[in-house]
Amino acid sequence: MSKNTRKKPSVAAWSGRFSEPVSELVQRYTGSVTFDKRLAEHDIRGSLAHAHMLAACGVISKRDVAAIESGMRTILAEVRSGKFKWSIAAEDVHLNIERRLTALVGDAGKRLHTARSRNDQVATDVRLWLRDAIDALGLQLAALQSSLVGLAERHAGTVMPGFTHLQVAQPVTFGHHLMAYFEMFARDRERLADCRRRVNRLPLGAAALAGTSYPIDRAMVAEELGFDGVCENSLDAVSDRDFAIEFCAAAALVMTHISRLSEELVLWMSPRYRFIRLPDRFCTGSSIMPQKKNPDVPELARGKTGRVTGHLMALLMLMKSQPLAYNKDNQEDKEPLFDSVDTLADTLAIFTDMVAGVEVDERAMRAAAAEGFSTATDLADYLVKKGLPFRDAHEAVARAVRAAEARGCDLPELGLAELRRFSPLVGTDVFKVLTLEGSLASRNHVGGTAPARVRAAVKRARKALK
Numbered sequence: 001m002s003k004n005t006r007k008k009p010s011v012a013a014w015s016g017r018f019s020e021p022v023s024e025l026v027q028r029y030t031g032s033v034t035f036d037k038r039l040a041e042h043d044i045r046g047s048l049a050h051a052h053m054l055a056a057c058g059v060i061s062k063r064d065v066a067a068i069e070s071g072m073r074t075i076l077a078e079v080r081s082g083k084f085k086w087s088i089a090a091e092d093v094h095l096n097i098e099r100r101l102t103a104l105v106g107d108a109g110k111r112l113h114t115a116r117s118r119n120d121q122v123a124t125d126v127r128l129w130l131r132d133a134i135d136a137l138g139l140q141l142a143a144l145q146s147s148l149v150g151l152a153e154r155h156a157g158t159v160m161p162g163f164t165h166l167q168v169a170q171p172v173t174f175g176h177h178l179m180a181y182f183e184m185f186a187r188d189r190e191r192l193a194d195c196r197r198r199v200n201r202l203p204l205g206a207a208a209l210a211g212t213s214y215p216i217d218r219a220m221v222a223e224e225l226g227f228d229g230v231c232e233n234s235l236d237a238v239s240d241r242d243f244a245i246e247f248c249a250a251a252a253l254v255m256t257h258i259s260r261l262s263e264e265l266v267l268w269m270s271p272r273y274r275f276i277r278l279p280d281r282f283c284t285g286s287s288i289m290p291q292k293k294n295p296d297v298p299e300l301a302r303g304k305t306g307r308v309t310g311h312l313m314a315l316l317m318l319m320k321s322q323p324l325a326y327n328k329d330n331q332e333d334k335e336p337l338f339d340s341v342d343t344l345a346d347t348l349a350i351f352t353d354m355v356a357g358v359e360v361d362e363r364a365m366r367a368a369a370a371e372g373f374s375t376a377t378d379l380a381d382y383l384v385k386k387g388l389p390f391r392d393a394h395e396a397v398a399r400a401v402r403a404a405e406a407r408g409c410d411l412p413e414l415g416l417a418e419l420r421r422f423s424p425l426v427g428t429d430v431f432k433v434l435t436l437e438g439s440l441a442s443r444n445h446v447g448g449t450a451p452a453r454v455r456a457a458v459k460r461a462r463k464a465l466k
């Protein structure tokens with residue numbers, strides 16, 4: 001027999017039913033305290049609310065509650081100072097705390113679990129924990145949005161090429177481009193807030209699965225813990241983790257947006273673009289190539305998007321086909337959920353700082369916008385305004401572009417006489433629309449790229465962030 005599977009006496013809370021203890025390996029396999037101990041503070045809050053309710057309903061005495069409160073104060077201090085002795089033999093965070101409580105206060109500790117099961121307890125803990133995490137992430141998203149707004153304001157009039165298919169399409173302002181991300185993160189915040197409404201329901205009272213025969217007051221517990229209401233069906237309350245899945249879906253979308261921004265930062269930093277510089281503190285060098293400065297942070301964020309999306313898949317697969325009600329499968333919800341929150345929190349903090357530190361090479365951006373005939377649409381629109389049907393204008397400009405390409409110059413450099421060969425409607429005023437500034441200024445409507453519109457969007461954003 002291997003060392004891992006050797007029998008060891010167990011002190012499990014449920015050991016009364018069993019004729020032999022579990023092996024060390026099984027203990028390690030089924031135990032969750034190594035990772036669910038981070039629910040400790042929320043577990044204690046939930047237990048105190050439960051104890052208060054039990055006393056109010058006459059199920060336990062006031063003396064018991066006082067003892068539980070004082071024991072929990074000690075435990076909380078031990079947890080916070082790192083002195084609490086977590087034991088895998090006690091399986092999970094709930095039984096570790098209960099065991100310590102009983103050691104501290106005796107029978108009152110043993111009465112705490114009346115009218116409760118770890119099934120409704122753990123569901124409550126995770127919801128409380130996730131609610132706090134969502135609130136913190138919401139603030140972090142807003143901070144990242146602020147960074148974007150600051151950079152957008154500084155570059156409301158900075159010209160860059162806008163791309164479709166990664167080919168130069170039309171000139172845009174860098175500020176406008178950044179504000180696109182502001183919008184994405186605004187929707188992400190909405191999604192988190194919406195998810196929070198469904199997270200914020202109390203499972204306690206469902207007990208193991210069927211409810212409890214004690215005269216409990218679930219609304220009182222919900223109120224003390226700040227829940228908006230109770231889960232209405234006990235079987236559903238202990239078994240579904242859809243709220244965590246929903247959160248991970250929202251988190252995966254945030255990371256997806258981050259990964260798009262990351263990809264752009266990586267491209268823009270490449271010498272082929274040279275649009276931006278990232279502060280050195282977000283880059284690393286190469287151990288062999290002395291000249292290298294690599295955008296490791298955005299690359300890693302791009303990679304971590306796969307990790308968070310993987311957690312979403314893991315939770316979906318975890319839930320799939322589980323019969324009602326609680327199954328131990330659900331213990332596997334925690335690591336993906338915790339890691340999604342941690343990864344997102346770190347990523348958002350880093351990006352908030354990094355975006356604020358982006359330095360822009362305006363000349364390189366402008367030069368790139370001047371290449372690739374980015375004002376061709378403006379020339380077509382100009383001809384339409386002079387009376388030519390759009391399809392004919394498109395055709396005329398396409399021929400002009402071919403001529404310019406053959407000559408290796410941009411459209412305005414063809415000169416008036418040459419441009420008139422493609423349409424006699426071209427007049428001297430054409431050069432106004434062929435400039436980058438003219439093109440930008442003309443897109444002056446809500447959602448457009450004109451510098452004036454970017455400044456207005458920045459103003460709206462600042463107000464929304466307050």
Ligand code: ARG
Pocket residue numbers: 032036092118119122328330331332
């Ligand atoms: N550690 C368990 C979990 O995370 C707590 C609930 C255990 N319930 C049970 N009946 N074994 O899901």
